[in-house]
Amino acid sequence: MEGPWKGLVMEKSGTMRRGWHRGLYLLIMKDTSLYHELEDEIIKLHQLVETVELKVADETPPPNKQVKPLFRHFRRIDSCLQTRVAFRGSDEIFCRVYMPDHSYVTIRSRLSASVQDILASVTEKLQYSEEQSARGDALILVTMASSGEKAVLQPSEECVFTTLGINSHLFACTRDTFDSLVPLPEEIQVVPGDTEIHRAEPEDVANHLTAFHWELFRCIHEVEFVDYVFHGERGRRETANLELLLQRCSEVQHWVGTELLLCEALGKRAHLLKKLIKIAAICKQNQDMLSFYAIVIGLNNAAISRLRLTWEKLPGKFKNLFRKFENLTDPCRNHKTYREVLAKMKPPLIPFVPLILKDLTFLHEGSKTLLDGLVNVEKLGSVTLLAQQQSGDTTRDVPVGRKALALASLLCWLRAVTHEPQSGVSLPGVFLSWIPANSLQQLLQHGRALPGATRATLAL
Template sequence: MDSYLSVRSLASVVAQGLLQEVAERLDVPLEELVLLAVTYPGEKLLLKPQDRLYSDSLTAVGRLHVRRKDLSEVMNPFTDNTELQQRSARMLSTNTWDVAVTLTNFDWSIFNSIHEQELVYFTFSRHASGGHTVALELLLQRCNEVQLWVMTEVLMCPTLCKRVQLIKKFIKIAAHCKAQRNLNSFFAIVMGLNTAAVSRLSQTWEDPSLNHKAYRDAFKKMKTPKIPFLLLLLKDITFIHEGNKTFLDNLVNFEK
């Protein structure tokens, strides 16, 4: 049975670097492991130590599998077409409003626990937060997870017809999130639909909801409680921090 391990890496990481990280996390000798890129319906590519992971060699529906060398040939890398059909059917049968409510409730439980000081710690000492930004980082991770979830569901759709239906489904879920004043999940879904892997499947669209000025104007008019788009909020805080001096004439710049 496969197990899953989350590993944060740079875009320039090579196979050897990822294998080293996995080996340390699992306490397994590095020399016993190999890294394979697998695509549906089952093509396998054994990656060499210096192969870059994020390259054209990995297709949009590819997965990375770490295997022991003696078991690298014994694997069922992807679900069969029947399971893919069932997966799509389950997703298409869900109620879009209920999904949006679930996303909003989960996001709010995290957002409501974020202290204002976490934003300051994250901006001023991003590489050494010392555990002061746990809730903030959790919500950022949640945004990434929703984006990847949307992308995965669309790419795993076996037929064009169902893929179109699923994209419409996610657009409705995003609209419901916006109606529920959850702009964090709203933008996560929009970004998932606008990733290159998804947008290349059909005509690339330019979504007006990604306009930052329109977002800020709409957010100001929203009633509370509301969940902001956290990535843009942190970008604004970083811009204020880097664009203004902390001290002016040896005095603290309180305007900053």
């Protein structure tokens, strides 16, 4: 059992193996009167149960308390150079919780922490006294979107870090200051300008998207698909990696529309539209159907579709190409065209994950799991087969050339040393062995001229 989700499976299987031996033993004991010839086997099973219960505590590895960065909530430029590993509910992360005056505290918390636990950490950081809580000034946790929409989280809610919406942040405030909460300035005051997406090559952006999305996708175990559909709210602590990938898909969709709408010049906007269609084509070639779908859906946004002059300025070749992409993503006949294309692809590939969840939901809600006290084995077998097929072979390398992946990683490192020269970020030596010396020199010269953190790479 290999993969970045190995620890997640071991954590769940460790809990299961503590009980299944004894459960089997108790069931057999109920039937001893029917099967007298199994007395010797029952004695051996009893000995096995005792042995397992005595040794399981010693064999259980100590929990890994390493703090893992969540790319959405606590950004670190050097985190994109680290190999991503699967999240578990017990893992600890860093997160920012904002105050009404837009100051913030950084807390260290479990990924599955409840709202009550988060508020306890914030209270400790702020040195909030018990007297203030007794006077009715107790803190509440609020999600604030860039649109100004606010929602109060209940103390019993869990796993809020992985379920926040796009451009949403956590705020801690009292009920008296709830009405005065406003979004962060950077969320409502977007400054149009020349970003790196206009200078980046489509191949670099597409390969970067594929490489990062593969890191996220390979962390998902097929059990997470089942937990997400079957358990809903109760299964959140087991689906953190799946939640992150779904958030990433939404971010790419919004990023596409945001970049186009921030272009004030018609010519530059048409050029960017052409580049985004190129990026979608390369993502499809890389078998990254998640990025492909996200970009096409973003370009089909009503705000983008109404840019009549921009679409008219697009060359006919790219108009026809985008029409093919629209046909490929057409949901008619249960996404027939997409399924045919996906069936011809060979692993490794990144499927459009929301469609997997749609199929699993159809299987789950279309038939009962228990009927007249009997388990619907056919339904559970179909769910298992679908989850295993769609999750694919995640033990292989990323579906992008090693050199392309090295170039994308090198550019991330260049941004780190350019903007944080004292950060101590070092480039893994293995990347240098993949890049010719002349290419490395050109990239170094290009990297020194990079103006700032880019929205083109979605701030990994």
